[in-house]
Amino acid sequence: MKKMRYLRAAAAAAAAAVALSLTACNTPAPGGGDDDVITIGFITKFPVDFFDIMVDAAKAWDEAEPGAEVLFAQGESGTDDEGLIAAIQSFVTQGVDAIAITPTSPALADELQKAVDAGIEVVLIDNDIPDWDGKSTVVTTDNYAGGQLAGTWLAENLPDGATIAVLQGVLGNPSLDARVDGMLDTLGDAAEVVATVPTDCDQTKGLDAGQDIITANPGLTAIYAACGPPLLGALEAVKSAGLSGLITVGFDASPDEVASILAGDQTASVAQFPAKMGELGVQAAFDAANGEDLPDLIDTGTEMVTKDNAADFQ
């Protein structure tokens, strides 16, 4: 973390210096694209596990690849558009060859287009900006496919006449909605959906919703959640209602979820692979800078985590 802050401060200072020198003459930035080494700016949303894992994987990739130098920057929250725009600007002024970024919102498209206009390749990681054509590729979990995976697994494992409750994520967030849509599309007639409640991916709201759903549907068979925290909340409701045998499936396989699966409280979760996103993301940026053609979408995959394989995800 300390190093990242240092790099950020250094990047900001460099940006200021370069901005000044650019007004005088068009000097290439230090570490810029004149030598054989390809520089890649790697920008993540904010300091939580998910993005830290991504950054660590990108660092490991950097150490193994002598032909590239990766610089890092990070925002302060999941919605810190301003911070990410500042990071993009500083990388543009540093003259990097490619930027790999986890965009906080489509609001970044204009700034990213400026980078593309300056001859920089841009790779999006984790979240897409659907209406922006300037990107080289998107490296992400196919959330709809992840939902389908959960739906198929549920269809196979639910008893006849099952009822299921769905804890939605943040309404209007395309990736979270896709997780629910994918699940429902492959679940088919295997279970009757008796409740659909938005939770904002919040643990407390998941607990409240869990209590209410269990009260309204005493014979409930299963709960599916579009993200991890609300399912962990709902598990507390299941516990205090003294229910057993309820099938509970979350999404993300966060450390707490994995612990809960190992303890036998939670049944399963759909795992994403942030490390793969970091590694494949920075690789895609490298390939794009080398002029290679990339597919529109690079899927980093999803996997069902159950008690059998949970130990591998700790």
Added chain:
Amino acid sequence: MSDSRTIPGPAELAQSPAVGTASEAARARLVGTMLWLLRLGPFLILVIMIAVLAGLSPVFFTPGNLGNVLTQSAAIAILAMGQLLVILTRGIDLSVGSTLALAAVVGALVYAETDSGFTTILAMVFTGALVGAVNGFGYVYGRLPHPFIVTLATLSIARGLALGLSGGQPVSGMPEVVTTIGGGSAAWLASWFPNAAFLVAGVAILVTLMLRNLVWGRWIYAVGGSPEGARRLGVPRNGVIVSVYIMSGLLAGVAAIVTAGRLNAGSPTFGQLAELDAIAAVVIGGASFLGGRGNVGNALIGALMIGVIRNGMNLLNVEGFLQLIVIGVVIVIAVESDVIRTRLEARFRVLKAASA
């Protein structure tokens, strides 16, 4: 404006010193009854909501679900009582949701270090009071134009500290005393009755006593109801204001006990937008947003209304977007009815004076 802390009965209100004829007496009584009904406004709305939901959902009015409603509104109720004190002085505290998260995270970390339930609770309450103190002193001695600003700053700072201290992840594990208070039920009374309701009742009694029986309580109403009058009377305005922010922060720490206890963890994402729930509860409960008028009952009724709406709509499986719309509409209806009530009250007072 500061006289509505108690709800007098119709008889009390209808007492007029000089009643001329029988018909005038009857009219005075009618006016008095109307006034009394108006004062009960928010409570009546709550009762109607409960009746409607009980009709729509067969499980709503079951003991188990009423227990759910009480637990789910406990944290909001405690935050709302703190917010009430602040709003009574014409202030606002936007930081309580973040403070709740910070207190919960600090509590979880302290518990992991010390393994002591007592120290954990102390740490949570103290963390809350500390943020409140920053708000109060920052506002008063920083001579800031409005508490909105300093509490907006601490909203951000407390959330940032919670995220930083916890590394962005929930910290699992809370002492048994916390999980019992927050998530347990009073088995000796009824298995469905949540312990958190006792905590809410305890806080409510304490705050009511402080507001009614201490000079401090009268000062709070004076500072908010009539700042100029309070100044002339020599009320220590600065001290009163600092104290209400400390109380609000401290109660956010108490609310953290409920949330952390229910989830057996301290998470930096606790209490997102809870400050708005708390403010809404105070206002829809019937307290004045402009200070000087309101009581603990208002905050409790408002918190219960929010809890009842959310719970009822989950039971009825109302779609998510509609839930948001309904809550907004209820806020508007409740506050508008408060505005109308205040006007009618003024008019009935004139009528009463005329008939007296």
